[in-house]
Amino acid sequence: MENNDSHVTIHMAASLDGFIARKDGSVDWMETSDEFTAGGNHGPRIRRGFLKTIDCYVMGSRTYETALSFEAKGLGWAYGDKPTFVLTRRELARTRDSVEFYAGDLAQFVKGRLRPRFRSIWFVGGGVVSGECLRLGLADEVRYSILPVLLGNGIAFFEKLDRDVALHLTEVEAYQSGMVRSHSGWRGPSVGPGLLPAPQTTIARPDDGKTLHAFGDTLQIKLSGDVTNGGLTLGLGSTPQGHGLPPHIHHHEEELFIVLEGGIRFLRDDNSTGPLGPEQ
Numbered sequence: 278m279e280n281n282d283s284h285v286t287i288h289m290a291a292s293l294d295g296f297i298a299r300k301d302g303s304v305d306w307m308e309t310s311d312e313f314t315a316g317g318n319h320g321p322r323i324r325r326g327f328l329k330t331i332d333c334y335v336m337g338s339r340t341y342e343t344a345l346s347f348e349a350k351g352l353g354w355a356y357g358d359k360p361t362f363v364l365t366r367r368e369l370a371r372t373r374d375s376v377e378f379y380a381g382d383l384a385q386f387v388k389g390r391l392r393p394r395f396r397s398i399w400f401v402g403g404g405v406v407s408g409e410c411l412r413l414g415l416a417d418e419v420r421y422s423i424l425p426v427l428l429g430n431g432i433a434f435f436e437k438l439d440r441d442v443a444l445h446l447t448e449v450e451a452y453q454s455g456m457v458r459s460h461s462g463w464r465g466p467s468v469g470p471g472l473l474p475a476p477q478t479t480i481a482r483p484d485d486g487k488t489l490h491a492f493g494d495t496l497q498i499k500l501s502g503d504v505t506n507g508g509l510t511l512g513l514g515s516t517p518q519g520h521g522l523p524p525h526i527h528h529h530e531e532e533l534f535i536v537l538e539g540g541i542r543f544l545r546d547d548n549s550t551g552p553l554g555p556e557q
């Protein structure tokens with residue numbers, strides 16, 4: 278049975294003209310020497326933390342072969358010990374326990390086997406598999422990283438798409454390396470490719486918003502996911518002294534706290550706690 282909480286993401290990096298590899302499969306062009314000083318630069322800790330939120334990977338056999346060749350060159354295996362499903366009709370070498378091969382109906386595989394078992398499912402290429410995933414309507418989101426280079430020719434991000442797929446841009450970020458990462462989904466109103474919906478302003482009055490209570494905390498929701506198309510929830514909360522939510526992790530959302538009064542302790546990844554707030 279399909280798990281409504283599961284989320285299928287297609288993620289790859291491409292040249293500005295939409296190629297994920299040269300015709301011969303090489304990806305040497307990914308190391309660009311560009312510098313965009315106004316861009317962001319997420320450190321390895323944030324990247325590692327983010328990778329932990331991914332539950333499994335799916336890839337085509339040619340991408341698997343590229344990953345094995347990287348490993349043979351001493352560049353490591355990019356997928357950790359997360360379950361990695363490789364689509365192939367050939368007999369390929371199984372180099373680790375986390376790798377499993379599959380051949381057959383991709384829709385059945387994703388809906389019947391992956392979605393019930395995993396929450397965050399990442400398709401990491403290549404073009405054939407991404408195209409198949411999109412044609413079958415299996416993905417919830419496309420994460421597209423564009424590098425500042427033109428190749429003129431190569432393997433396309435989505436091979437053999439037979440129709441337009443109108444996406445809705447939900448996030449875009451530029452990095453110091455000159456790479457631009459965009460997230461696009463199918464949720465909410467579709468807009469034409471390349472068009473952004475007009476920004477909307479929402480005004481919340483002091484009494485507006487549903488109030489939730491948990492573990493002694495009160496949270497008044499000022500802006501809900503229904504209004505922001507699932508992009509943001511904004512709440513005003515208060516925690517009485519000695520209370521607070523038990524330690525928990527959100528695998529699909531990022532949380533930002535601004536402490537307006539008093540102080541609060543957060544449990545960090547290394548199990549230390551840190552006091553934060555104006556009265557600490």
Ligand SMILES: NC(=O)c1ccc[n+]([C@@H]2O[C@H](COP(=O)([O-])OP(=O)(O)OC[C@H]3O[C@@H](n4cnc5c(N)ncnc54)[C@H](OP(=O)(O)O)[C@@H]3O)[C@@H](O)[C@H]2O)c1
Binds near residue numbers: 338
């Ligand atoms: N830039 C990036 O972010 C990025 C990311 C990933 C990959 N890449 C590059 O992309 C290239 C590979 O992409 P690609 O489009 O050529 O190939 P691919 O999508 O990686 O693999 C295609 C192969 O997957 C197998 N396959 C697909 N659907 C299947 C199904 N339903 N059941 C069984 N097998 C299935 C078939 O393999 P068999 O022939 O074995 O049956 C097919 O030939 C590599 O050069 C890689 O370096 C780049």
